Amino acid sequence: MNRYVFYNFMLVSFINLMLYVPHILIQYRYTGAVxxxxxxxxxGTILVYLYTSAMARFPGKGLPEILKLYSPKWLVSIMMFFLAIMWWFATTVVVVAYAVLINRFFNPDANTIVILIMLVLACGYAATRSTLSVMFVVEIGLIINAPIILFVLFKAVRSTQLSWDAIRIVANYVTAMPTLSCIAAASFIFTGYINLSLFNRLLPPNFRFKFRFVYPLFGAMILLITFFVPIGFHGTEGVAQYIYVWSLTADSLLMQYGFIERVLFLFLLVYLNLTLVYTMSGWHQAMEFVKSCIPSYKPEIDSPKTPLSNYVIVGIFALLSVLYLVMTNEKINMMITSYWLIVRLFVEIFIVIWVFVLSRKGAKAA
Structure with a gap:
């Protein structure tokens, strides 16, 4: 079962390449990003250790059930509705960005709204499945796509086009004072642990988290590659000209393996799969948080029949995602995402401390 925890961590670590995290960090490469x-x-390391330690004391329970043991139900309902909005936005930003990418790199003549509608229909239907089914889809998606992503990252690091001098120049700015927006962006790569807020329901009694040292090591490796490799390819100044910097970085790589020559197409196809999986998982969690606000709701990890409420809630998510694309552009989306990352950091710290305190209280009561 430990692998299911790591799958969520790995999924968010990989998806940050498609989010605006690399662009935000690169914009501050001289002024505090390092x-x-x-x-x-x-x-991120501290939050991972605290949250896994706390959730291990509540096996089989998600965040809504844990909070309802110690807090008023009205307060928990408000908190769950707020978290549902946070989870919905986290995935909507990614799927909207990917719809724009498809329009820009694959088919410039296609309508971005039509592309997004096709994506959200696929994600929405998958999100309405049971929690156990969603976890299985996440597992299959990562088993298929993670090796390809790791291979592309390995090829990028080993590429002869990579300028280590450019990387060294930026790394020397480590003494520049950090900024809140950069800290929030950098810590996002570790945020997969917070998915335990729902998927902790799948963990059996007496479950123990193992190999937790892997999380900070893996997260730090992906974060450093995310930030430094584009600088090595495009230079200390040229790298700031791109919004979707990793798409251009992948396009700088060549492979001589049969029909695969331009890595960009392989990269975008793989991230299409991950975007669908990530959005499905995020919407499912947001849906469960909304349903937990209903007093009579009883969570099921593998319900035999899909409730009608699942389709209604996820349908609203899909509609709001399309409206978000219509009402925003890339500049506004970038600004909103930057602020959202900061809010996310403080919300996660609050949740982790809250649950950790409750876990200590429960341990003393026992």
């Missing part, structure tokens, strides 16, 4: 990465790794 030191912010160090602090982000430290904060």
């Amino acid at each position: 030191s912010s990465i160090v602090i982000g790794i430290l904060i």
Whole structure:
């Protein structure tokens, strides 16, 4: 069961390449990004250890059930509705960005709204399945796509086009003071642990988290590659010209393996799969948080029949995602995402401390 925890962590670590995290960090490469990465790794490691330790004391229970044991139901309902909005937005930003990417790199003549509707229909239907089914889809998606992503990252690091001098120049700015937006962006790569808020329901009694040292090591490795490799390819100044910097970085790689030459197409196809999986998982969690606000709701991890409420809630998510694309553009989306990352950091710290305190209280009561 430990692998299911790591799958969620790995999924978010990979998806940050498609989010605006690399672009945000690169914009501050001379003014605090490097030191912010160090602090982000430290904060992420602490949060991972605290949250896994706390959730291990509540096997089989999600965050809504844990909070309802010690807090008023009206307060928990407000908190769950707020978290549902946070989870919905986290995935909507990614799927909207990917719809724009498809329009830009695959088919410029296609309508971005039509592309997004096709994506959200697929994600929405999958999100209405049971929690256990969603976890199985996450597992299959990562088993298929993670090796390809790791291979692309390995090829990028080993590429002869990578300028280590450019990387060294930016790394020397480690003494620049960190900024809050960079710390929030850097710590996002560790945020997969927070999915335990729902998927902890799948963990059996007497479950123990193992190999937790892997999380900070893996997260730090992906974060450093995410930030430094584009700088090595595009230079210390040229790298700031791109919004979707990793798409252009993948396009800088060549492979001589049969029909695969331009890595960009392989990269985008793989991330299409991950975007669908990530959005499905996020919407499912948001849906369960909304349903937990209903007093009579009893959570089921593998319900035999899909409730009608699942389709209604996820349908609203899909509609709001399309409206978000219509009402925003890339500049506004970037600004909103930057603020959302900061809010997310403080919300996660609050949740982790809250649940950790409750776990200590429960241990003393026992």
